[in-house]
Amino acid sequence: MPGKRLKNAPHADGGLEQEDSRALLRVIYLVTGLTIGFFGILQALNGRTPLATVEACACLLLLIGAVCLGRVRNLTPWIYLYLLPTYSFLIYIIVMPEASVSAFVWVFMIPVMTYLLLGKRAGFVVTVPFAVVAIAAYMLKHPEQLEGAGLIDLGNALLCGLLIMLFVHVYESRRAAAQLLLRHMAESDGLTGVANRSSFQRELGNSIALARRSGHALVLVILDLDHFKAINDRWGHEAGDQALRHVCNCLQGRLRGTDLLARLGGEEFGILLRDTDTAHALPLVEQLRAQIARHPLDYRGEQIPLSATFGMAEWPSDGSDGDQLYRCADRRLYRGKHQGRNQLVFHDVLIIDGIRTDAG
Ligand SMILES: Nc1nc2c(ncn2[C@@H]2O[C@H](COP(=O)(O)OP(=O)(O)OP(=O)(O)O)[C@@H](O)[C@H]2O)c(=O)[nH]1
Numbered sequence: 001m002p003g004k005r006l007k008n009a010p011h012a013d014g015g016l017e018q019e020d021s022r023a024l025l026r027v028i029y030l031v032t033g034l035t036i037g038f039f040g041i042l043q044a045l046n047g048r049t050p051l052a053t054v055e056a057c058a059c060l061l062l063l064i065g066a067v068c069l070g071r072v073r074n075l076t077p078w079i080y081l082y083l084l085p086t087y088s089f090l091i092y093i094i095v096m097p098e099a100s101v102s103a104f105v106w107v108f109m110i111p112v113m114t115y116l117l118l119g120k121r122a123g124f125v126v127t128v129p130f131a132v133v134a135i136a137a138y139m140l141k142h143p144e145q146l147e148g149a150g151l152i153d154l155g156n157a158l159l160c161g162l163l164i165m166l167f168v169h170v171y172e173s174r175r176a177a178a179q180l181l182l183r184h185m186a187e188s189d190g191l192t193g194v195a196n197r198s199s200f201q202r203e204l205g206n207s208i209a210l211a212r213r214s215g216h217a218l219v220l221v222i223l224d225l226d227h228f229k230a231i232n233d234r235w236g237h238e239a240g241d242q243a244l245r246h247v248c249n250c251l252q253g254r255l256r257g258t259d260l261l262a263r264l265g266g267e268e269f270g271i272l273l274r275d276t277d278t279a280h281a282l283p284l285v286e287q288l289r290a291q292i293a294r295h296p297l298d299y300r301g302e303q304i305p306l307s308a309t310f311g312m313a314e315w316p317s318d319g320s321d322g323d324q325l326y327r328c329a330d331r332r333l334y335r336g337k338h339q340g341r342n343q344l345v346f347h348d349v350l351i352i353d354g355i356r357t358d359a360g
Helices: 018-045 049-068 076-095 101-141 149-187 197-214 228-235 237-252 278-294 322-338
Strands: 218-225 260-265 268-273 297-299 302-304 308-315 349-352 355-358
Touching: 018 049, 018 076, 018 101, 049 076, 076 101, 101 149, 149 197, 197 218, 197 260, 197 268, 197 322, 218 237, 218 278, 218 322, 228 237, 228 302, 237 260, 237 268, 237 278, 237 297, 268 278, 278 308, 308 322
Parallel strands: none
Antiparallel strands: 218 268, 218 308, 260 268, 297 302, 349 355
């Protein structure tokens, strides 16, 4: 079972997925850098050397930033590094002496970019103060707009800005909720609600990577319900489905918050026990087996007996990666099936010269 890393994990504070955010931010850095570079050339041609120099430096920094963004892990500082100076500059162009009245339209970009890059909560927190300062700056710069026809223009601009913010806020809330739901559906098993096979594989890979760094062992348990076909055949598929949910409840009631239970398919489940080894995990896993055997499913007044066979493997002694560990636990599970089911197998048996010997 290879442990693939999820590259497109969600952004820490909501907003777009990490890789989408990265692509968008790189485009923003690149486009802004090139635009400022273009204006720098115009300033230089008009003989405004100091301004041209400042703009050339800003252009260079933004282009270097666009290149670096391809590699950085945490995008958040880079987002703020762009947004805060840019928004401050947008406010400055409203109040600077030769500013046109229409410079205010750039303020409408603030909620759109902020919500897109930072998500709903941080989007709101960053947008509101900048919007308030921008409005105040505009009123101070253009007091004539506060009377007569100017008041209508100002009202239009304010209402338009407010509606943009409202729409972006509602849109981002819905988008984030839909993204969360999609993620949950993609990572969990529809019948039992526990993690599905692919998210379990990923977590197993990630946990092994972490264990390599910390030096702590971890345990993988695979279990398979015994004679499950007979339950379906005798009581029907609905009873089988209820049995799967019942087993999950039994198991989850005993596991720690850091343990992970997943349905690997059909009537097979996986349990990942982090920061522990076989010796310490053994009593718990044995309790899990006994728990299932002791709690039959109550189905329409009938008691359906259940049991499961467990195979257990420890990292690193039973396998150096997820694949090896899974194969080891699976091999032990099937040995348990052949030995009569409803048991936990946690070591191998070697046959040497026809004599059975415990291998581990
Ligand atoms: N109700 C229900 N049955 C399922 C589901 N997925 C797989 N099954 C059934 O599980 C049964 C598995 O049967 P087998 O692979 O023969 O295993 P078993 O009867 O448990 O026998 P052993 O594993 O050898 O103890 C099949 O009848 C599948 O149809 C499911 O989601 N719901």
